[in-house]
Amino acid sequence: IQSLKGVHFVSTDQLSKEELQGLLDLSKYYKDTYKAKGGLKPKPLEGDSMAMIFQKRSTRTRVSTETGIAMMGGHALFLGPSDIQLGVNESMRDTALVLSRFNSIILARVYSHNDITELAKYATVPVINALSDLHHPLQSLADLMTLQEHFGKDLSGKTVAWVGDGNNVLHDLALGSAILGMNVNIATPAGFECNPTILAKVKELAAKHGGKVMTTSVAADAVANADVVVTDTWVSMGQEDEYAARLKAFDGYQVNKELMSKANPNAVFLHCLPRHPEEVADEVFYSPQSLVFDEAENRMWTVMAVAAAQLGKVE
Ligand code: CP
Ligand code: NVA
Known part of the structure; x- marks a missing residue:
């Protein structure tokens, strides 16, 4: 799944059968590896960070991503609707450009799918759609x-x-x-x-x-x-x-x-x-x-696979 390096993860139909199965295999590998007692715990995202924009509530997506990224040695920042300037004082375009300077990945949960499209257009790092009105690929x-x-x-x-x-x-x-x-x-x-x-x-x-x-x-x-x-x-x-x-x-x-x-x-x-x-x-x-x-549990292993694939840090 090296083909997913640098690619925005927006909707499931963008994946070929091989890419989809590759992500599922990697998810299973992480599940088996991180759960094995005394097993090797890979930390492929050491030094990486993810900005997580949430315009809506979330239990699973937020907690699975924050936990999974930490498990892989990376850092995820939760940015709720009243935490950042987006939507009040700042556009999606400027938010995308700024967050791209700090973070390795931007994940976003939005109302309108257009916001994901806009984010993906301007971000210079990979974007993950964490739910829009049209798609929920994770x-x-x-x-x-x-x-x-x-x-x-x-x-x-x-x-x-x-x-x-x-x-x-x-x-x-x-x-x-x-x-x-x-x-x-x-x-x-x-x-x-x-x-x-x-x-x-x-x-x-x-x-x-x-x-x-x-x-x-x-x-x-x-x-x-x-x-x-x-x-x-x-x-x-x-x-x-x-x-x-x-x-x-x-x-x-x-x-x-x-x-x-x-x-x-x-x-x-x-x-x-x-x-x-x-x-x-x-x-x-x-x-x-x-x-x-x-x-619900598998939300964590799968988002880990997506992030690792986008960063080309697949072990
Ligand atoms: N399934 C799901 O996306 O749940 P959350 O809204 O709790 O993230
Ligand atoms: N269809 C639901 C899914 C929540 C995870 C919603 O968009 O609110």
Whole structure:
């Protein structure tokens, strides 16, 4: 994955199959190596620093990145909305140019994807998209890593079913699943479909890598014979005003035992977290089928792999 050196990490579809698998292999290597008692603890990021811009809240992305970078010998700075001049006294362009003089990488969680594009345009160091309204590529890496740990490395022919909002998390999961040759079923209520340009890209990637894509507004149809059932909050950050309307629109989309019973008997459940009970019942969320806490842990090993690859410090 030397090809990722100096490259901005913006969305999953920018990765070739080899690059995606390379990042997943490196993530697994870090997980095995850093967890091994008495094992060699590589510190490839000694002397490196990462600026982490957060315009929104975060538990997993912030803590996994800060911890993972420290583990690799680097330093990560948390820059929340009221910590820096960005957005109040300073533009994204100037912020990008200045942070590039201090830091080896800039990670950013933003509202509008345009902010990531702007950051990537002007930063002279690699940028990591840590969630925008369109993409969450760090999450798809963790999801795919979790699935490979569970099912084995070859996921081709397996079916992933998304039930819920056509959002940022779906976009990258669908793109990444298609790259690995999986079938992608998507159930979203009318009016909450995923981005059509991204869906077209998912279909193109699926055709290239041997998978199929289906979309529906019937949750049970997407889940039928699926190996993986995935959902996310119905109300993403920034959509809080729409809470009541969304709850109504997503009625019938809760992932519960009954819906899971339509999937393959060995099907697993994923959720990027944070989770609300309306989109997934406790009986599924805390069941043995649920891999959600492995998935959360894998956010750390995968972001470590991305940073090391961007800096060309892959061991
Ligand atoms: N899954 C995820 O990105 O969680 P946070 O919002 O807590 O970072
Ligand atoms: N779709 C959610 C994901 C949170 C990790 C959001 O954008 O708020």
